Amino acid sequence: MNNDTPIIYLFRRDLRLGDHVGLSEASGLGRPIIPVFILDEIFQNYGAAPQWRLGLALTSFTETLANISSKLTLRRGNSLSVISEIIKETGANEVHWTRAYDPAAISRDKIIKTELELKGLKVKSHQGHLLFEPWTVKTKVGGFYKVYTPYWNSVRDRYIAPELPKVEKLRPPKLWPKSDELLSWGLAFKMNRGADIVFKHTCVGEDKAKDRLQEFISDRVMLYNSSRDFPSKKGTSGLSENLTYGEISIRSCWIAAHESFLKGNEEAEVFLKELVWREFSYHLAYYTPHILDRNWRDGWDKFPWSDSSESSDAWCRGKTGVELVDAAMREMYVTGTMHNRGRMIVASYLTKHLMTHWKVGAGWFSECLIDWDPAANAMGWQWAAGSGPDASPYFRIFNPDSQAERFDKNCEYRIKFLAEVYSDGGQEGIDYFRAIPREWNLTIKDSYPQPSISLADGRAKSLHAYSNK
Numbered sequence: 001m002n003n004d005t006p007i008i009y010l011f012r013r014d015l016r017l018g019d020h021v022g023l024s025e026a027s028g029l030g031r032p033i034i035p036v037f038i039l040d041e042i043f044q045n046y047g048a049a050p051q052w053r054l055g056l057a058l059t060s061f062t063e064t065l066a067n068i069s070s071k072l073t074l075r076r077g078n079s080l081s082v083i084s085e086i087i088k089e090t091g092a093n094e095v096h097w098t099r100a101y102d103p104a105a106i107s108r109d110k111i112i113k114t115e116l117e118l119k120g121l122k123v124k125s126h127q128g129h130l131l132f133e134p135w136t137v138k139t140k141v142g143g144f145y146k147v148y149t150p151y152w153n154s155v156r157d158r159y160i161a162p163e164l165p166k167v168e169k170l171r172p173p174k175l176w177p178k179s180d181e182l183l184s185w186g187l188a189f190k191m192n193r194g195a196d197i198v199f200k201h202t203c204v205g206e207d208k209a210k211d212r213l214q215e216f217i218s219d220r221v222m223l224y225n226s227s228r229d230f231p232s233k234k235g236t237s238g239l240s241e242n243l244t245y246g247e248i249s250i251r252s253c254w255i256a257a258h259e260s261f262l263k264g265n266e267e268a269e270v271f272l273k274e275l276v277w278r279e280f281s282y283h284l285a286y287y288t289p290h291i292l293d294r295n296w297r298d299g300w301d302k303f304p305w306s307d308s309s310e311s312s313d314a315w316c317r318g319k320t321g322v323e324l325v326d327a328a329m330r331e332m333y334v335t336g337t338m339h340n341r342g343r344m345i346v347a348s349y350l351t352k353h354l355m356t357h358w359k360v361g362a363g364w365f366s367e368c369l370i371d372w373d374p375a376a377n378a379m380g381w382q383w384a385a386g387s388g389p390d391a392s393p394y395f396r397i398f399n400p401d402s403q404a405e406r407f408d409k410n411c412e413y414r415i416k417f418l419a420e421v422y423s424d425g426g427q428e429g430i431d432y433f434r435a436i437p438r439e440w441n442l443t444i445k446d447s448y449p450q451p452s453i454s455l456a457d458g459r460a461k462s463l464h465a466y467s468n469k
């Protein structure tokens with residue numbers, strides 16, 4: 001084999017140079033590397049906010065590569081067809097990528113591998129998206145885990161290899177393949193006027209992700225357990241946005257928090273556990289791929305959830321009349337993320353009080369979240385609805401008022417996001433009305449609605465349906 005024959009590195013949700021197992025190995029071979037991102041069917045189907053945020057990640061990664069005299073080739077279409085074209089254009093004979101674990105990505109990658117190998121090309125996939133690959137974590141009888149705590153116990157003390165140094169150089173090929181212009185993909189199109197608002201809350205790219213981790217570890221992780229449940233506090237890391245696009249590796253997050261834990265910071269262990277919830281979601285998606293689009297538990301298909309309705313539309317728009325629910329829904333629309341406590345409350349309210357199918361909520365989240373992740377989102381929704389593994393029991397119905405009393409006692413979160421209710425709120429509440437589609441026809445001067453069902457009636461209705469399941 002000629003040492004000048006290029007290798008294609010296919011980037012997906014691993015847009016970084018630091019601690020990059022696959023890229024380090026491929027570049028270490030000393031041959032030219034062609035970094036490629038393909039907007040395939042999977043990315044084309046992304047919702048508005050994730051697709052727009054992907055565009056920001058790609059812009060940043062293009063600059064990162066330019067700084068080391070390399071280049072991101074952007075192409076759109078079926079992955080296998082595009083790779084085959086690039087091989088023809090450049091003479092590349094080897095393709096590498098970081099493994100993904102959701103069912104759509106797995107089936108795409110299997111096809112690519114089989115077809116390229118049939119043509120005599122070398123294909124290599126690498127670990128990087130997860131700390132613990134699903135097939136390496138087994139129960140004592142060789143099965144997979146359906147409950148989080150034993151999963152955590154089985155991985156918590158595992159050896160984690162040190163981080164790899166940042167890739168500083170990628171040898172360029174003699175000939176770069178042709179590339180699309182990122183703007184021509186229109187990734188911001190579906191965001192409409194929300195883009196400028198959400199942009200203010202983003203933290204894009206590898207350098208900023210690293211800073212975000214360092215800032216969290218040097219300060220907030222010490223108080224993580226005691227502050228992470230309060231949506232008005234900056235108590236969590238915010239790293240989901242960066243982990244989603246691979247702007248930071250999960251291993252970097254683990255190692256930083258683990259060092260803090262070893263230095264005696266016990267609250268860091270709670271953060272490690274959260275990172276492992278992400279692992280667990282992919283464990284489940286790998287072994288039970290139906291978790292993404294069907295009730296995970298048997299016997300739930302006849303549960304009397306409704307599909308979209310007037311009340312679920314009000315939920316999407318942050319107009320249910322239940323302040324904490326509406327504040328959280330607006331937080332998502334304005335910032336592109338929602339505090340975990342908010343996610344649990346709004347999901348419980350939709351699936352229990354409003355008796356609406358979790359897929360309606362999961363679908364709306366997949367449109368609005370810049371940290372949208374197929375596995376974490378599905379697991380979170382099925383947990384809240386009761387249809388998932390390790391799910392919240394049916395009688396656990398979050399009462400948004402008592403949640404507000406516990407976690408937003410001084411009303412700061414609600415004041416921040418509900419501009420028509422609290423005139424002393426911040427810019428975010430006003431921004432909500434600037435971000436939403438004009439056709440919703442909502443203004444800050446509208447009166448705040450009454451709930452379509454009282455919390456007590458919603459709870460009773462839901463308990464009745466769940467206990468008769």
Ligand SMILES: Cc1cc2nc3c(=O)[nH]c(=O)nc-3n(C[C@H](O)[C@H](O)[C@H](O)COP(=O)(O)OP(=O)(O)OC[C@H]3O[C@@H](n4cnc5c(N)ncnc54)[C@H](O)[C@@H]3O)c2cc1C
Nearest residue numbers: 236237238239240274275277278340343372373376377380
């Ligand atoms: C209904 C519902 C939907 C959700 N949808 C998503 C989603 O689309 N994308 C997403 O990344 N998370 C999702 N989560 C999980 C969780 O809410 C977010 O990961 C968290 O709020 C992100 O904020 P953070 O980075 O500040 O988290 P931190 O508290 O700082 O936690 C660190 C990291 O741990 C992981 N993590 C934490 N909690 C969970 C969890 N419950 N499940 C899986 N991973 C977790 C995330 O990668 C997170 O970035 C969802 C939860 C629920 C209840």
